[in-house]
Amino acid sequence: MKKIKLLLGAAILAIIILAYFNYPKLNLISGYASKNMASNVFIADRDLVDVTLNDHEMTLINLSDCTVSENDKSAIATVFGLMPRTAVYKEGLGAVLTNNEFSKHNFNSVPHRTIIKNSLPFPFGNNGIKDTILDNVDYDKLAVAFSNAFKDSLQKTRSLLVVHKNEIIGEQYIRGFTKDTPILGWSMTKSVLATLYGILEYQGKMNMDFKPFSNEIQMKGLKSNITINHLLRMESGLAWDEDYFKISDVSRMLFLASDMTVAQRNNEIIAAPTEIWNYSSGTTNLLSGILREQFNTHQEYLDFPYQELIDKIGMNSMLLETDLVGNYVLSSYGWATTRDWAKFGLLYLNNGNWNGERLFSDSWVSYISKPTLNSNGTYGAHFWLNADGKYPDISKELYSVNGFQGQRIFIIPSKELVVVRTGLEEQTDEQFNTLLKEIIASIR
Structure with a gap:
């Protein structure tokens, strides 16, 4: 007993x-x-x-x-x-x-949207898609690639869209999802944040060598040397724990913090800028806070992404969510339909030129797709790369917009190709390599 x-x-x-x-x-x-x-x-x-x-x-x-x-x-x-x-x-x-600070949040300020209506088809309008057949596309082979992407229920693919020469050549959704269903991009939103900085640079309002902490007394020393470039490349040297399965920097930020821009800002620096590469959602939200500082009013900050990027290229479905104090959570919370995510990819495929209007410098794509030191060729400036050949059957020029659970926008310039895949399950590099290989094989 x-x-x-x-x-x-x-x-x-x-x-x-x-x-x-x-x-x-x-x-x-x-x-x-x-x-x-x-x-x-x-x-x-x-x-x-x-x-x-x-x-x-x-x-x-x-x-x-x-x-x-x-x-x-x-x-x-x-x-x-x-x-x-x-x-x-x-x-x-x-x-x-x-949370206990919820009552302080001001919901009165919302972004002003400008929905441009025209008779143009995708991508420069929302009046359907072109009803044309491209001579250099083997649609039977393409159909096999789509079938393989959806046949295994464990892959949990929700949508797949392929754009070639600015035209949709393939598009498929699972039951319950359509071309009009907004899908959470998770960390694909990080690349939207980077693009906003590219736009500011093109407008002469921002330099990537700008040091946002240089005038802050409490951030003298190594922190004062951090530039926007360092932050975009995740090489600032600021400490950060990106672990979603425990109480960590990122989980506290996303699910406990009122102001998500301060978590990374307040962390100690553990290495000089460029010495280490450390993927950090806190860095992206810090950049969102720095972005807010570039405007005189909160309203101007709220309007900027829509006026200068989102609505300008007709991503009418996109919505960027905010935290309790009104900062855009650009690390994680951007929603858009699959077609509108494809438009974002096409903006990059077309090197910043959108139907005759330039949004960012013609050198910006080279900047964001240049491998960052110590990332082993996998990361540029808030974009992912194939410079290390992780997709062995695909050109190393490929760069992509990546998000949790296998959200992807693949951009392959030499093939004039944008591929958008959304889902509920992360795919292996081998699976993505096979998908892209099969799609490319359908294009002569």
Whole structure:
């Protein structure tokens, strides 16, 4: 009996210890679930059950339980009834996680949108697509590539779109998704942030050698030497832990912070700029905060991405979500339809020229696709590269826009090709290599 009591006591102690160390994680789980649910329901017009059975069927997140209120456009999530978190949706700003500072948030300022209407087909308008057949495309081979991309349910591909010579030559969606369904790009949004800096540079308002901390007394020393270039290349030397499966820099920022621009700013510097490469969502949101500082008013900051990029190229479906203090969360929270994500890729394929209007310098593509020191040829300036040949059957000129769970925009200039893939499961380099190889094989 004494032995049984000892074992029982040890078991109870183990449960208490386990609960003590894991209870804080419930905040992150319910935070992710409520935020993701609110965004999917109110931005993408999806159903709670569909999101629960698909998007939330992942480790830890599947422990959450969500409810949605259409009246106040909110979602609440708990884990076993514990740690409730609420996310509220506001038209024009997206969904935001609430906390004890939520009442301070000003929802009155929203971006001004300019939706340009014309009779042009994709990509320079939204009046359908061209009903033409390109002589150099083997559509039967292309159909095989699409079939292979969707045949394995474990791949969880949601949409695939191929653009060649500015024309859509292939497009497919799973049930429940259409050309009009906005899809979360996750870290694809980082490349949107970089593009905003490219636009500012072209307009003569920003230099990549600008040192944003040079005038801050508390940031003397190595921090004062950090440039915009260092930040765009993730080589600032600032400490950062990009681990989504524990309480880390990135999870605290996305699911606990009111102001997501300060997490990276306040971190210590652990190496001189350019000495190390360290992928950091905090760096992107720091850049979003620095971007905000370039404008006299919050309204100008909110309007800038739409006026100078998004609405200008007809990405009418795109929505950039903000944090509690009104900063764009450009590390992670950009939504757009598959066609509009393709337009973003085409802007780069066309070297910044959009139907006769230049948005960024003709040298910008060379800048963002130049390999960053210590990234082993995989990263440029907020864009991913194939310079190391990780896709061995694809030209090393390829560069891409990457996001969590296999969101991709591949840009292959020599083939005049943009490929957009969205889904719920990260693909291996081998899988992406095969997909691209099959698509390219269909183009003569």
